Amino acid sequence: MPTTTHIAAPHVTVAMVIERNNAFLMVKEKKQGRFVYNQPAGHVDGNETLIEAAVRETLEESAHHCVCTAILGQYQYTAPDGITYHRTAFIADVIEHDPDAVLDTDIEEAMWLSYQEIIELNQKDRLRSPIVLMAIDDYRAGKRYPLELICEPR
Helix, strand or coil: CCCCCCCCCCEEEEEEECEECCEEEEEEEEECCEEEEECCEEECCCCCCHHHHHHHHHHHHHCEEEEEEEEEEEEEEECCCCCEEEEEEEEEEEEEECCCCCCCCCEEEEEEECHHHHHHHHHCCCECCHHHHHHHHHHHCCCCECHHHCCCCC
């Protein structure tokens, strides 16, 4: 039986795909000295559910209060630096925008972009990772899973 000398320590993250008036909520963030675009997304904090993390990250990065309506999918991505991310993407509806909210320090701005604008950013290698467009394409293809798929006893 083979032995393992290294146990992976994946990063657990969440993201929100939110569409309104044929545009998607995106954030422009600075990573490694350049601006890239992403859905509102981030790491899950200790003692926080996936849904709680997704709602919190969306508020912190976009100043939008939202409610999760469905699970979009589970995505895995290994970045060039070797870190593997396990991202649960949710679909959400915006409840309201908070104009007084202060965005996370690495977020330049939140904006609504059309699918075509996101495709153009992808062609210019300006999306944070390949799973950004993959999630939007899955959303546009109608993929939806019930929130009850996640079992998080409290």
